Amino acid sequence: MSRRFDWRKHLFITCFLLPGIILYTVFVIYPAADGLRLSFMEWKGLDVTQRSWAGLTNYRQLAFEVTDAADLYKVRRYLTNNIFLFAFSLFDFLFAFVVAYLLTRRPRGANFFRIVYFFPSILSTAAIVIMWSMVLNPRYGLLNQSLRAMGLDNLAQPWLSQVTMWPFAPIILYSLAVIGIWGAMGSTMLLFIAAIQNIPEELYEAARIDGANEFQNFYLMTVPLVWEMFKTLLVFRAIGIFGQFTTIHILTAHEGSAGGGNGWFIANYFYYQAFSAHNWGYASAIIVAVLVISLALAGITFRLTRRETVTY
Numbered sequence: 272m273s274r275r276f277d278w279r280k281h282l283f284i285t286c287f288l289l290p291g292i293i294l295y296t297v298f299v300i301y302p303a304a305d306g307l308r309l310s311f312m313e314w315k316g317l318d319v320t321q322r323s324w325a326g327l328t329n330y331r332q333l334a335f336e337v338t339d340a341a342d343l344y345k346v347r348r349y350l351t352n353n354i355f356l357f358a359f360s361l362f363d364f365l366f367a368f369v370v371a372y373l374l375t376r377r378p379r380g381a382n383f384f385r386i387v388y389f390f391p392s393i394l395s396t397a398a399i400v401i402m403w404s405m406v407l408n409p410r411y412g413l414l415n416q417s418l419r420a421m422g423l424d425n426l427a428q429p430w431l432s433q434v435t436m437w438p439f440a441p442i443i444l445y446s447l448a449v450i451g452i453w454g455a456m457g458s459t460m461l462l463f464i465a466a467i468q469n470i471p472e473e474l475y476e477a478a479r480i481d482g483a484n485e486f487q488n489f490y491l492m493t494v495p496l497v498w499e500m501f502k503t504l505l506v507f508r509a510i511g512i513f514g515q516f517t518t519i520h521i522l523t524a525h526e527g528s529a530g531g532g533n534g535w536f537i538a539n540y541f542y543y544q545a546f547s548a549h550n551w552g553y554a555s556a557i558i559v560a561v562l563v564i565s566l567a568l569a570g571i572t573f574r575l576t577r578r579e580t581v582t583y
Contacts, residue, residue, distance in 0.1 A: 310555035316545070329556035346557075349537040350513075355440050356536075357512045359448035360455070364504065367456045368497075371463035372489055385464075389457035396454070400521040403450050407431055431522055447518060459504065466500040467493060502576040509572040513537050513561045537561060 313325040336346040370388060374381045391399065406413045407430035415427040428442060429435050435442045470493065478488050494501075516538035537557065545554035 306555045307559055309552055310559045312552045314551045316549045316551040325552060329553045330560070332553060333556055333560055346537065346540065349535050349540050352440070352444060353513050353515065353536050355444055356448055356451065356515060357508065359445075360451060360508055362448075363452045363455050363459055364501070364508075366452065367459035368463050368501075370456075371460045371467055372493055374460075375464055375467045385460075388460055391454045392457035392461075394454075396517045397521060399450065399454050400518050403446075404431065404522055407446055443522070447515075447522075450518060451515075462500060462504065463497065466497040470496050498576075502573065505572050505576055506569050509568040510565050512568060513565060516542065 309322075310329055311324065311326060312322050313328070314322040333346065337350070339347075370384075374385055407415075409415055409427070409429040409431070412430070414430065418424065418427045430446045431443050433441050433443050437445055474492060475488055478492060483491070513536070515536045519536055519539055520542070538561075541554050541557045541561075544550045544557065
């Protein structure tokens with residue numbers, strides 16, 4: 272016997288969903304579709320009537336900047352900087368996971384340390400960047416002043432320099448990596464704590480009875496049982512690999528309209544092309560390419576982290 276269609280129930284659900292669908296369509300779907308269309312056009316952003324069809328010109332220019340060996344300070348360099356920070360963000364995962372595991376073992380002062388580690392996550396990105404810019408300032412910053420006070424003048428560095436090179440990258444990228452780890456570790460740790468606390472304590476007690484030590488409990492039990500959280504966070508991090516903008520934009524706001532040199536990322540290059548150079552068509556092509564690459568990286572990450580699900 273087929274169920275009778277309850278139109279009143281569906282109308283009730285639709286009335287609640289419709290405002291959200293309309294807002295999402297107007298502010299997300301339509302701008303995304305229009306951005307895709309704009310990536311095939313040439314437009315300086317001053318007059319809608321000045322739009323002209325450019326075909327694949329913007330994408331050809333983008334491909335040229337990525338592959339041109341002599342053009343080291345544009346798209347290829349910015350992509351490299353993004354990948355560098357993504358690699359460093361993996362340390363955030365490791366630190367957060369180890370700290371989360373230690374805190375779930377309920378040591379003395381565990382609640383205090385949870386608050387301390389999570390505190391940066393409640394601060395705005397702008398507040399974090401301004402605070403760290405004062406700490407890392409080469410002249411009057413707290414870090415260099417402390418090093419000089421201890422007689423370690425040789426360790427004082429221009430931490431926000433885009434010219435001073437350390438191995439593989441400018442020193443500012445290492446500073447940004449530290450700022451990113453410090454700011455994101457709290458929320459990542461909280462997610463790992465939630466995942467670890469879902470593991471029944473009886474499993475750990477049974478493992479101890481069988482002779483497992485604390486490291487074996489950590490490596491052979493905790494890691495497999497929270498692997499789904501690892502995978503989820505890695506996929507989200509891969510999607511957001513090209514999303515760094517606010518931090519570097521505030522730190523290097525004094526570097527000029529073109530955005531300085533080695534310290535820039537692809538999102539900042541898009542900002543320059545759109546709002547300074549007014550090349551809206553080319554800027555849209557950059558964002559479309561970034562979207563495609565991000566989805567591909569997310570798919571690759573999901574594939575590489577796929578393993579048999581361990582349940583309890």
